[in-house]
Amino acid sequence: MGFKDTLNKFISNHTETRENHSDGGLKTHYYKAMKDKTFNELLTIFHQSENYDVKSSSVDRGEIIVDGKGRKKLFIVATVIMVSPNRTAIDFSVTTETVLPTDFGYSSKVIKELYQKIGKNLEYVGSGLGDQLS
Secondary structure, eight states, rough: OOOOHHHHHHSSSEEOOOOOOOSGBBOOOOSSSHHHHHHHHHHHHHOOOTTTEEEEEETTTTHHHHHESSEEEEEEEEEEEETTTEEEEEEEEEEOOSSSSSTTTTTHHHHHHHHHHTTTTSSSESSSSSHHHH
């Protein structure tokens, strides 16, 4: 893990996934599925859990906005983008509501758990594959 990512993990209440993240679990994840199927799978995960409240969703924009209401309050933005036929990417931005300047890695843990749940129903094909798709 890079110094900046390590530092952010311990003194931040916000985590975002990206193509080149130094933590492999926080790289953009790609699935073998069309955008609509991927989007609906993610919506189903949020709707089936009492810990999430979907505030807004737009399949056209590929965006789902969710409030987390578990043991810690969260604000989640999930982005679903079809990058090629039958290949869809999912990224997350998670912010934890806390009075402290850090969430002690909770937001990154939430992202990794969401990726794990998605992988149960969609075929995972890799992480950080953006360079290979261009």
